[in-house]
Amino acid sequence: MTDRRIIFIGKKPLHAYVRAVVKAMEDGDREVQLVARGATISRAVDVAEVCRRRNGHIAQGLPGTVNIETLSCESEEVEGENGMRTVSVLRIDLQGVGEVPASQEE
Template identity: 50%
Template sequence: MSDIRTIYVGKKPVHVYVAAVLHAMQAGDREVELVARGNAIRIAIDTAEICRRRNGHIAGLLPAEMNNKGVEIGTEKVEMEDTTRIMSFIKIQLEGVGDFPSDEE
């Protein structure tokens, strides 16, 4: 089995990360992991839910069934210029099952 594709979530709009999930799935990676820290956690959760529910034009092109395989939350120490900060993180694993929708749909 191949490694899980990791998508790092930042400050870009949600649809950018939904498109990244779609691109990974179309490239053959049926399992992806969304990773976010700090304020980007909200965007990662929104991305996972849009993909899971297949909401919208881009997400509608995902495989027939999107499953949430697990969520990991925690904190980690991040070295800044002169200090160390404790930052929250989330890792969400998604799995695409089934075929992609046909062009006629």
């Protein structure tokens, strides 16, 4: 099993996570895993779709094709204020195929 760069999805704006994926792939990590818990799951799905479709200015820095390799949905027990609680976890594995476009920064 290859090591993937793991990006934990939180409450930052969508473009911050898309930029993290772009940066990881520019650095040579063509396999990236997005991990989200609870309420941030929908944001992780949005990040994966923006990357897959290469929508927006930031996502243009991704390789020619970004595939969603696997989706994993599970539950984790975490310590809360009122004892243990169960939280849903979504893991999305992305794989970049092709060349990363040259940077257009001036």
